[in-house]
Amino acid sequence: MAGPTNRMPGVDGGEKLTRHSSVYWGTNGLAVAVDDVPRVAVADFRNACVDLCTHGRHLVALCALPGAKDSADAEILAVLGGDRSGHLGFLRTSLGASREYPALTPELPQAQAFEREMFETYGIHPRGHPWLKPLRRHASLDEHTLGDRAGTPQYPFFRVDGSGVHEVAVGPVHAGIIEPGHFRFQCHGEEVLSLEIRLGYQHRGAESLFLRSSPARRLVIAESIAGDTAIGHASAYCMAMEGLGGASLPLSAHSLRGIALELERLANHIGDLGALAGDIAYLPGASYFGRLRGNFLNLLLELSGNRHGRGLLSVGGARLGLDAAMRKSFLERLRRDESELEAVANLMFNTPSVLSRFEQTGVVAVQTARDLGLVGPVARASGLQRDVRHDHPAGIFRFAHIPVTAATSGDVMARALVRWLEVQRSLTFVQKQIRELPEGPLAAKVEAALPNRMVVSLVEGWRGEIAHVAVTNEKGQLRGYKIVDPSFHNWFGLSMALRGNQISDFPVCNKSFNLSYAGHDL
Amino acid sequence: MIRALSARLRQGQQTSTRPVDALQLPERFRGRPDVAPSRCKDGCRACADACPTEALRLDPLRLDLGACLFCGACQDACPTGAIRFTNDHRLSVRGREDLLLEGDELPLAQSLDARMRRLFGRSLKLRQVSAGGCSGCEAELVALGNVVYDLGRFGIQFVASPRHADGIVVTGPVTENMEAALRKTYAAVPPPRIVIAVGACAISGGPFAGSEAARGSLPPDVPVDLYIAGCPPHPLTVLDGLLRLVGQLER
Secondary structure, three states: OOOOOOOOOOOOOHHHHOOOOOOEEEOOOOOEEHHHOOEEOHHHHHHHHHHHHOOOOEEEEEEEOOOOOOOOOEEEEEEEEOOOOOOEEEEEEEEEOOOEEEOOOOOOHHHHHHHHHHHHHHOOEEEOOOOOOOOOOOOOOOOHHHOOOOOOOOOOOOOOOOOOEEEEEEOOOOOOOOOOOEEEEEEEOOEEEEEEEEOOOOOOOHHHHHHHOOHHHHHHHHHOOOHHHHHHHHHHHHHHHHHHHOOOOOHHHHHHHHHHHHHHHHHHHHHHHHHHHHHOOOHHHHHHHHHHHHHHHHHHHHHHOOOOOOOOEEOOEEOOOOOHHHHHHHHHHHHHHHHHHHHHHHHHOOOHHHHHHHOOOOOOOHHHHHHHOOOHHHHHHOOOOOOHHHHOOOHHHHOOOOOOOOOOOOOHHHHHHHHHHHHHHHHHHHHHHHHOOOOOOOEOOOOOOOOOEEEEEEEEEOOEEEEEEEEEOOOOOEEEEEEEOHHHHHHHHHHHHHOOOEHHHHHHHHHHHOOOHHHHHO | OHHHHHHHHHHOOOOOOOOHHHOOOOOOOOOOEEEOHHHOOOOOOHHHHHOOOOOEEOOOOEEEOOOOOOOOHHHHHOOOOOEEEOOOOOOEEOOHHHHEEOOOOOOOOOOOOHHHHHHHOOOEEEEEEEOOOOOHHHHHHHHOOOOOOOHHHHOEEEOOOHHHOOEEEEEOOOEHHHHHHHHHHHHHOOOOOEEEEEOHHHHHOHHHOOOOOEOOOOOOOOOOOEEEOOOOOOHHHHHHHHHHHOOOOOO
16 A cells, blocks of 8 residues: 655646645545655645645635644644546645734635534634635524523524515424524515524534543444435544554445445435425325335344444444345345345436426535535536545445546436436445455554544535545644544535525435434534 | 336335334344353452443443443453443433443333323324434434335434423433523423433433533433433334333334
């Protein structure tokens, strides 16, 4: 395995980037010495971020350098992904005691949530940020939806005034069985002029708890960042620890993790197709996809002992494997499910009433998707070729490639279609992996983490790019841990998708994103 | 139309047949553990050290199923087989202390009293409140509505307003930012009302026990009538608990 390299990637506008000597180029899942990432001036840091992001890269993470919280010197780390040569760009800058810098957001809208997070959590002030509202914190703010009249300041919702303009407030507790969040619509008649989404209700203090916890607890916290992405986040956590310990896993462990990750994707994508059908009252799709989703959760259950794959992964590999009889049974059932899924998808995607509700609804233009730094199927539905399995392959995806699926129309239809295409590709992948599953040990021993190292582990979860950033101190203990769920990148995309649409199309637009509240709120 | 009919024919009958508690879950499913303190070696604390949520008490060995995530780490760590997860999915009790498992008998939930059973026995409307739930428990509650479990046939239904509900189902470790909303939702349910805590987070904080941003359990003014253990509980586990509560399942 090649070590991290600081060679300048020579593709994708590389000639324009040679002046950014401030960037350290690393690799997904491989640790780098913290001191190898040069500390540069704020202006160079900003220029490099903006320039790289306007030439094909995107912000994977932008955070206060984990662990630097208590030092008077505030430091910021940026991680840039999407480079076609598979490299991850690392940049850092020191802000000194002032703890402020000119915000990136005006030039780089995809930084907006990251900068709000740094402001809220670390008191780092991005000067000139146009939308510096609370991200997760509710304390000290008026609980507007809960009728507090104590005179505390209102959460500053964006408002549209004018004749015939009205406001619709929904949440935090929703009508269905779903996580809490607050949606504030500014409408003119049925038309949505603006949708603002206020989150934070789910904030469980996951990151700070993570640092205080035992390794065993960290794994179960990772599995609970977003419960429908237990495998995705657990994979990212395990990869980070394995990177810090310099471990090399047996191929069988990589393969099993790949199988589990794709089963998770299958269950969720199929569930989403069913839920989309449900939201337009197309009941055959809702019922059939709803049931078929369960079949994939049940496969995960048989593999791991839990319908969501909890308990399957360990730092170093996997705890459970598949014997010959299970592989045979899995393959038979996958073949049957594949044919049933095809029948249901053919039915749904050939029904005019379905198409008329999906097409041209909730359009996100490719430039909007790029500006906001969207990830996952949502980004691919708008035409961005962005997939960690392809761009930053790690584990089994270095050996077995899944083609990137993309559509161009950016509407609900495209988001549904991308899911269906990914279902088919994941099915092919899972069956191939099960057929070719190597024998041998399921896990390797992982050495203690090296001191003063930093690792970024990326996993393409079913919602998109999952990033974990881990930093060790001089004793090799975790001194910082940053978690970025794909939802963190994508919530603003939903707001943009609603503009100019009818408010009655909100449910189907929302379902076509299906973002995690808990993953965002941490 | 022909296509729709042919797909419908192909789907056939998918709903699980009654009694639902006769369904067998796969061998690897980690349900109710068997705890055998007699097998413990003196001074051994391998299971307690392996447990991510401090769910194990020693001398004698007891397992708090309210904190247990059913991850199986203790079973892997135990040198003598004193803890073994069975595939028994029935994990619902009426009292918090009933979740402290010693041996292999869990005092499964008794039904509501005769008056409440008369009200809710054949029609129970519930409002769900996710108070920091990661969507694991929520997903399993949603799954109860699919054609396989078909919760509606038992007269149990999730409704869109607390005003229409007979009780609430709470998931998640009750985050600081959801505590007020949880209380208000509960207050909006007309009494008599019931409260059901689903999953390790709502019962003990689960993986988030000890977080400064969450309570780690329901507040005392939202008294719990039914605890359903698991992380998340299997849909059959939830169904079993609900049916026991309303007296549709007695064994």
